[in-house]
Amino acid sequence: MGNVAFAARALCQGLEIPYVMPEKNNKGTLVTGAYYSPEEICLPFKIMMGNFLECIERGADTILFVGSCGPCRFGEYSELMMKILRKMEHDIDFIVFDMSPEIGIGEIRRRLGKVLERSPVSLARKLSAVKKAMKIQYLCDRLDRAAYLKAGYEARKGGCKRLLNEYKARLYECQSPEEALNILKLYVKKLASIEIDKSKKPIKIAIIGEIYTVIEPFSNLNIEEKLMDYGVSSERMLTPSWWVKDTALKPLKLNSLRVSRAAAKYLPYPVGGHCKECVGEAYLAGKKAMDGAIQILPMGCMPEIIAKSILPTIQKDTNLPVLTLIVDEVTGEAGFITRVEAFLDMLSSRRKKPDMAS
Amino acid sequence: MKIGIPRGLLYPKYHIFAKAFFKALGAELIISPATNKKILDEGVKLCADEACLPMKVFHGHVAWLRDRCDALFIPRFMSIEKNEHICPMFCGLIEMLKSNINGLPRVIDEPIYSFHRDKLFKWARRAAAGITSDRQRIKAAFDRAWDMQGRTSLGYRDEYDLKIALIGHAYNVFDEFVNMDIRKKLNKMGIGIVTGECVGKSDIEAQAAKLFKKPFWTFAKEYYGAALSIFKNSMADGMIYLSSFSCGIDSVVTELIKIELGDFPFMVLKLDEHTGEAGYNTRLEAFADMLKRRRAGFDNNLSQYGQCGICRTRSLPGA
Numbered sequence: 001m002g003n004v005a006f007a008a009r010a011l012c013q014g015l016e017i018p019y020v021m022p023e024k025n026n027k028g029t030l031v032t033g034a035y036y037s038p039e040e041i042c043l044p045f046k047i048m049m050g051n052f053l054e055c056i057e058r059g060a061d062t063i064l065f066v067g068s069c070g071p072c073r074f075g076e077y078s079e080l081m082m083k084i085l086r087k088m089e090h091d092i093d094f095i096v097f098d099m100s101p102e103i104g105i106g107e108i109r110r111r112l113g114k115v116l117e118r119s120p121v122s123l124a125r126k127l128s129a130v131k132k133a134m135k136i137q138y139l140c141d142r143l144d145r146a147a148y149l150k151a152g153y154e155a156r157k158g159g160c161k162r163l164l165n166e167y168k169a170r171l172y173e174c175q176s177p178e179e180a181l182n183i184l185k186l187y188v189k190k191l192a193s194i195e196i197d198k199s200k201k202p203i204k205i206a207i208i209g210e211i212y213t214v215i216e217p218f219s220n221l222n223i224e225e226k227l228m229d230y231g232v233s234s235e236r237m238l239t240p241s242w243w244v245k246d247t248a249l250k251p252l253k254l255n256s257l258r259v260s261r262a263a264a265k266y267l268p269y270p271v272g273g274h275c276k277e278c279v280g281e282a283y284l285a286g287k288k289a290m291d292g293a294i295q296i297l298p299m300g301c302m303p304e305i306i307a308k309s310i311l312p313t314i315q316k317d318t319n320l321p322v323l324t325l326i327v328d329e330v331t332g333e334a335g336f337i338t339r340v341e342a343f344l345d346m347l348s349s350r351r352k353k354p355d356m357a358s
Numbered sequence: 359m360k361i362g363i364p365r366g367l368l369y370p371k372y373h374i375f376a377k378a379f380f381k382a383l384g385a386e387l388i389i390s391p392a393t394n395k396k397i398l399d400e401g402v403k404l405c406a407d408e409a410c411l412p413m414k415v416f417h418g419h420v421a422w423l424r425d426r427c428d429a430l431f432i433p434r435f436m437s438i439e440k441n442e443h444i445c446p447m448f449c450g451l452i453e454m455l456k457s458n459i460n461g462l463p464r465v466i467d468e469p470i471y472s473f474h475r476d477k478l479f480k481w482a483r484r485a486a487a488g489i490t491s492d493r494q495r496i497k498a499a500f501d502r503a504w505d506m507q508g509r510t511s512l513g514y515r516d517e518y519d520l521k522i523a524l525i526g527h528a529y530n531v532f533d534e535f536v537n538m539d540i541r542k543k544l545n546k547m548g549i550g551i552v553t554g555e556c557v558g559k560s561d562i563e564a565q566a567a568k569l570f571k572k573p574f575w576t577f578a579k580e581y582y583g584a585a586l587s588i589f590k591n592s593m594a595d596g597m598i599y600l601s602s603f604s605c606g607i608d609s610v611v612t613e614l615i616k617i618e619l620g621d622f623p624f625m626v627l628k629l630d631e632h633t634g635e636a637g638y639n640t641r642l643e644a645f646a647d648m649l650k651r652r653r654a655g656f657d658n659n660l661s662q663y664g665q666c667g668i669c670r671t672r673s674l675p676g677a
Contacts, residue, residue, distance in 0.1 A: 040609035071443035071575065076610045079571050083617050096571070266457075269436065269469055271450040272443070300408070300604040306450035309406045313457045326408065 002215040003144065003168075004240045007137035010177035014129025015119035020060040022051045024172070025218035029054060034329045036084060043219055043298035043328050044212035045077055052081065056090055064115065067098030072273035072303055132177040134244070139184040141239040143167060146191055148224050152202025152233030155195040161228045163191055203347050206285035207236035208278045209296035210304050213327055214238050220296050220327055221336050230344055235290070237281050238274065259284065266310050273303025279310050286318025291347045293320060294340070299328035321347065359489055361385045361466070362427030364419035365392060367412055367448070368435065370532040375507035376431060379482065382499030383489045388427050390419040393535035397422055402631050404458045410602040411630045412529040413447060413454070415536060420455055420462070429464040429488065436469045442576045445607055464488065475504065513555025514541060520649055521550045523588040525581050525615075526600030526608075530629060537600055538635055540627075540642070547646045552594050554584030561587040569614070578611050585615045589622055596623035596649045603630035623649060 005022065012019035023029070025047055033050025052063055068075040078096040085092050095111050119126060147160040154160055167187040174180045205227060213219045214236055227234045237259070249255040259280030266279050278295065285293050295311065297304035311322050323343040325336065361380050363373070373389075380387055390397070393415050401418025423430060432455065435448045443449075452467045468484040471477045482500045483493075490496065512532070514524070522544060530537055531553055541551050562583030566572060573579045581599075588594050599615070601608035612626050625645050627638070 038609055038613040040604065041613075042606075042609075067571070071446040071449065073606045073610060075574055076571075076578070079569060079573075080610055080613055082570055083614065087617060098571075267450065267453055269434070269449055272446040275446075275450065300606060300609070302446045302606045303450070305406055305408045306447060306454055308408065309450075309454040310457050 002217065002240065003140040004137065004215075006140060006171045006180060007133045007240070010136045010180050011129055011133035013175070014121075014132055014177050015116075015126060016121050017115070017118050020055045020058050021172075022055050025051070025216065030218075030329055036088065038080070040300060041080070042073060042300050044074075044210075044216075045080075046329055047216065047219060048077070049081065049084070052085070052092075056085075056092065061091070062093040062095065065094065065096050067096045071271070072301075074273075129177065132181065134241075136177065136180050136184060137244070138241045139181070139188065140171075141241045143184065143187055143191060144224075145236070145239070146188075148228065148234045148236070150191070150194060150196060150233070151228035152204070152231055153196040153198065153200050155197040157231060159194045160191070161225060163187060163194070164225075203232045203291045203344060203351075205232055205234045205347075206281055206290050206293040207234050207296065208238075208281045208285070208293050209274075209307075210278075210298055210301050211238045211243065211274050213296045213298050215240065219298070220325070221331065221333055223294065223296065223325070223340065226337065226340060230341075232344060235285075238277060256280075262287075266313060267306075271303050271306055273301065275303035275307045278304060278307040279314065282307075282311055282314050282320065282322060283318060286314060286320035290320065291351070292343065293322045294343070295322055295324045297324070297326055299326050321350070359385045359429065360388055360427040361489075362423035362430045362463075363387060363389045364416060364423055364430070364432065365390045366416035366419040366533075367451075367529050368433070370512060370528050372433060372507070374510050375503045376433075378506045379499050379503035380431065380489070382502050383486055383495065385489050388423065390422045393419070393533055398535070398631060406454070406458070408604065409447070409454070410605050411536065412527065412533075412602055413451070414631060415529070415533070416451070417455065417458060421459055424459065424462060427463060429466055430462065431466045431485075434467050434469045436471055437576075438470075438472045439576045440473045442574055442579070444576050445605075478504075511555065513553040514551045515556050516541075516545065516550025516552070518545070518548065518550025520548060520646075520653065521552050521594040522645075522649070523552045523554075523585065523594035523597040524600065525554050525585045525588075525597060527577065527602065527605075530600040530602060536629060538633075538638055540598075540600070543639065543642055544646065547643070549646055549649070552588065554580060554588075556593070557584040557587040565590075575607050577607050578614075581611050582614055586618055589619055595653065596645065597625070598645070599624070599626045601626055601628055603628045623652065 009019060009021055029050035030047055031050070032053050033046040033048065036053065037046045037049045065078050065081070067078045075098070078094065078098070082094045085094070095114055097108065097111060116126065121129070144164065147164045151160045167183060170183050171180055174183060207214050207224065215238065217224065224234055224236070246255045256277065259277050262283040263276045263280035266283070267276055270276065282293050282295075295304070295308065297308070308324055311324070314320065315322055321343070323339065325339065363369070363376055377387060397418035398415055399418070400421045401414040401416065404421055405414040405417040420430065420432070432452055434452050435444050437443055452465060456462060456465070466485050466488070468481050470481050479500055483496055486496045486499070512528070524531055524540065544551055562580055565583040565586040566579045569582070573582065585597060585599075589597065597619070599608070599612050601612060616624060623645070625641065627641065
């Protein structure tokens, strides 16, 4: 899932737990995953299933997975994955962390213990490993964010994109959390030194939608990179480090207050998934007078379908054009690009004639 | 005051309660007609394309009622059992309707948590706010409606030699337009229908408890539990799951059921606004034929539905 793999690997390295690093998501992953998954399940399930099968092939014997307790489908992933893997006769230890009130704190501790008992290092080093992993995640997200935003302003086109790809390739090869941190720090500096042209007024787009498909570039056909190529600045609130913060603050109900407040008018009750975030971000993007928003969702995602129904109202209220892109395993790249290009054309001509209706 | 009740979604489950309650409060009721082509077409036009068929049908019913009533009763079911949810679409249904349909009258949209009588009574007090302020009357209306709902039961249990278990959402199983009167079609072929309502609550819970994680969707728990109880107690000869296209719950539940059933005849019928009746009939007839031959004992030369999907071999097709 996007850059989470780097942080997760750093955690395993720090805890000295043997791990299998999945390959970067590719067509093969999806084909394998989709073949063994139910037909109508959403895209993230299929990609994850592909990841698991690839890792099992390469010797993984334990899968760590997080769960939720609804009402979105994600909470039922673990159940279905376990059953499918068992049916395929893979003997896999499937450890699920979820926050269901039914399993109780004892069971969560037991499951956590099952993971930690494999780690030979001391408690202090365990904690430091967790800290480093979080730091890596945070830096990755910061780098990505800065690069996507800067791409519209850079004086010589392509610099941000090159740096992004470079740091990812180097992180993929790196062997220890310390090395990863050094690479990241270096690239934060490198990115800061990229020359920008302040006179440019690039189109600014908010990327909103379902969390997996916005974070994992493979699932959204690399939309952020494509936008960089067009010289468009993009912004996205949902990142893995946002998720960590959001989950930690949820019990206190202090999570993403700004977005919740913005969404309350359109969506007074929780519906699950990240529908509230999607609606709230769209509203805020409209208030900030961004040029447009692109909503990305996997085919059949229930919370995002609700969001999609509400977005036209927000478009009317804030004059923000929204393009909805639905992805699944048969999404063709050419048609996808055509739609994005048409949307961008529309946004730039809208700038020239602000009174033109969208 | 005229209150409109759309005959869509969980209407078959709650209509007795809703009708009794609002009538006793002194409101006049207007109920949309049984689903028909016009209602469906209107709903398809108004609703988001990606939503499931029942949501579109419901949009059609609401559009029909729009100019015919002073207030609309649209239940916002949040949870019908403790610590469980129903489909997320139900929680956001009202927002979808308000966004998609212009000029809606006042909507009685208080959230419903109906797992406890007191919780539901709280809803009743808020829902009655615009109709009457007489607390005694609200209490009496609620008691009466609760009582009447408690005495009703839903579901089919046909006495035929060959029986098919019909599993699925109430709005697919009991809406004769949406499912093209599957019961009549099957009865004509000499096959009876058993629905999930014949299975007791304790049996459902017992089956669901065998899962690694208790499903957080009440629907998922009910269908899974009912399907497996029917299968384990041999209450039917085959099983049909009526599923709406792109239903998130069904995509999980049908798989979970399929994995447990082995070679028990199981068919998933997908419904959406493009479902043609001819193809639907063909599939039903083929399924019925298969059951009859199976009963007669020469089953071997037929394909076994339900065995593909996740096959035991790990090679991909063509590889």
